[in-house]
Amino acid sequence: MMARIKITIAYDGRNYAGWQIQPNHMTVQQRLCEALYKITKVESRVIGSGRTDTGVHAQGQVAHFDASDNLQMNIYNWVPAFNTALPLDIRVLKAEEVSDEFHAQFGAKLKTYEYRINISSILSPFLVGRVWNEPRQLDKKIFQEALNIFVGEHDFAAFAANRGLGSEPLSTVREITQVEFIDEGEDIYVRMTGRGFLYKMVRLIIGGCMKVSSGRYYLEDLQQLLDHPEVGGTKSPLCAPADGLTLKSVEYE
Amino acid sequence: MMARIKITIAYDGRNYAGWQIQPNHMTVQQRLCEALYKITKVESRVIGSGRTDTGVHAQGQVAHFDASDNLQMNIYNWVPAFNTALPLDIRVLKAEEVSDEFHAQFGAKLKTYEYRINISSILSPFLVGRVWNEPRQLDKKIFQEALNIFVGEHDFAAFAANRGLGSEPLSTVREITQVEFIDEGEDIYVRMTGRGFLYKMVRLIIGGCMKVSSGRYYLEDLQQLLDHPEVGGTKSPLCAPADGLTLKSVEYE
Numbered sequence: 001m002m003a004r005i006k007i008t009i010a011y012d013g014r015n016y017a018g019w020q021i022q023p024n025h026m027t028v029q030q031r032l033c034e035a036l037y038k039i040t041k042v043e044s045r046v047i048g049s050g051r052t053d054t055g056v057h058a059q060g061q062v063a064h065f066d067a068s069d070n071l072q073m074n075i076y077n078w079v080p081a082f083n084t085a086l087p088l089d090i091r092v093l094k095a096e097e098v099s100d101e102f103h104a105q106f107g108a109k110l111k112t113y114e115y116r117i118n119i120s121s122i123l124s125p126f127l128v129g130r131v132w133n134e135p136r137q138l139d140k141k142i143f144q145e146a147l148n149i150f151v152g153e154h155d156f157a158a159f160a161a162n163r164g165l166g167s168e169p170l171s172t173v174r175e176i177t178q179v180e181f182i183d184e185g186e187d188i189y190v191r192m193t194g195r196g197f198l199y200k201m202v203r204l205i206i207g208g209c210m211k212v213s214s215g216r217y218y219l220e221d222l223q224q225l226l227d228h229p230e231v232g233g234t235k236s237p238l239c240a241p242a243d244g245l246t247l248k249s250v251e252y253e
Numbered sequence: 254m255m256a257r258i259k260i261t262i263a264y265d266g267r268n269y270a271g272w273q274i275q276p277n278h279m280t281v282q283q284r285l286c287e288a289l290y291k292i293t294k295v296e297s298r299v300i301g302s303g304r305t306d307t308g309v310h311a312q313g314q315v316a317h318f319d320a321s322d323n324l325q326m327n328i329y330n331w332v333p334a335f336n337t338a339l340p341l342d343i344r345v346l347k348a349e350e351v352s353d354e355f356h357a358q359f360g361a362k363l364k365t366y367e368y369r370i371n372i373s374s375i376l377s378p379f380l381v382g383r384v385w386n387e388p389r390q391l392d393k394k395i396f397q398e399a400l401n402i403f404v405g406e407h408d409f410a411a412f413a414a415n416r417g418l419g420s421e422p423l424s425t426v427r428e429i430t431q432v433e434f435i436d437e438g439e440d441i442y443v444r445m446t447g448r449g450f451l452y453k454m455v456r457l458i459i460g461g462c463m464k465v466s467s468g469r470y471y472l473e474d475l476q477q478l479l480d481h482p483e484v485g486g487t488k489s490p491l492c493a494p495a496d497g498l499t500l501k502s503v504e505y506e
Binding site for chain 2: 010011012057079083088089090091092093122123124125126128130
């Protein structure tokens, strides 16, 4: 018999080439698989809710794996066992036994990302790799106005990077259910919740809003990209750096 | 003619073997001297208010150096010039022209250190190297009580590490003018202001308070160490790790 375990994970993305296992680069998924092997002495796959890119952080990434009942591991022991086996920049926050039906990727209903912009003229040494430092004057009102056009169901083709040949998604229509703009003076937090995001979608939206709010692009043109995306056509004028992006939470039914 | 420049510096201490230049290890002072050389093409010494140890951070370290008038450098250009030449984990926050009488070390009147303790059972990956994570139960009231005994002028010999033969300070009497205990739930910030601190003094005080507040040492014994330090005698029962320590500010007359 197998038990399916759901884990919630936080990580500092600065030292990793993203979530997904790949040759020649250290990734978060690989670290988790290595930790799981140390605990169980069995090779098993840890399946995440989705990829995060190089340098992107997480406060609530979700993954699952199957563990043999023979382990006789109490559910309360998974968190300390993982955290002893993992490096300090990856932490398992929670472990729950779930039904065999649960799937971290296919079952994900809503994801919330947070993007942090810092506008101070001198970036704190403690925020390197954690924020997008843009010391230029940006109009916060216009940023919010630009951000709000993305709420709802749209064809986000102009706000998606190509992953390369053969890996194009079938549809570029997605729904953003909520955006939040939190103004803390020199720090701006943008939260975006949706039923799924295309590759680099959050960063291309944030980049577009930044261009508009600093007077380097017209809001009407951004709206045009959203309303009339052409296949292989114009893309968002800017992709915000990975540094400021954090996967906050993933919700399941 | 020379102009004396006072700079205020912030740094993330994680990547440095402390402030002071030394062979075979990268230090903050060395980075600043290198940056100054890049700017002026002249070897000059950057003199700090005092050392900070390996892994200790700063938000308001102060230093000075002398620059030739021939440079014709506008005072407003020093900050961007330094920050272009420095790595991102060291930032010059401010540059001011001061009189020849100013000396960053000998003129320092008050220093404020902040020590951050985090008591959560799972340390956030974003706080690694930035706090002392002590998930054990600590009694905040007793911690404050222990902390308060240090205010005033005392012989802190039991709260000073030896720097090695020949480098002992003449006197181990120091004055702590103020302590502050800021309780933010899982984060505790302790601020300590004084006219000067002995080697590892803040960390030995914090370590002692931690021992007392977690019931592993008597407050009376800590008081005893403060009231009756013996030369070469008993030391504070614990030295808190460098991670949690930040030099907040240095004040001059």
